[in-house]
Amino acid sequence: MESAAQEQDKPQPPAEAEAHTSVAECRRRIDQIDRQLIALIKERAVLCGRVRRARKSTGASGICLARENQVIDRFSEALGVIGPELASLLRQAVCRLDGTVR
Structure with missing residues (x-):
């Protein structure tokens, strides 16, 4: 059985209202970040x-594999094992957006 002093030393869960405020604040910030990410992805597209059109106008391929690998490496270094997958998803999304985003 725990003494009263031990019971007082236990971390107490936040008040329900405080927890809801914290969740709401976090969600508002997540929404802000999402808006920023969307704007950045559109700009990247x-x-x-x-770049693709400029390369093609000079007779080069629209895609530079060395550059693609640099991006994958950067994502991998920054994000670890999910980096290459995220870089690939971003590349696919950007390719789909190209021509639809201005």
């Missing part, structure tokens, strides 16, 4: 489209 526009820029990638410009």
Whole structure:
């Protein structure tokens, strides 16, 4: 059986209202981050489209594998094992957006 002093030393769960406020604040911030990510992905799609068109206008392939590998490496270094998958998903999404985002 625990003494009263031991019971007082236990961490207490946050008050329900405080927990809801914290969750609401976190969700608001997540929504802000999502809006920023969406804007950045759209901007990236526009820029990638410009690069692709510029490369093709000089007779080069629209895709530079060395550059693709640099991006994958950067994501891998920053995010670990999920980095390459996320870089690949981003590349696919950007390719789909190219031409639809201005």
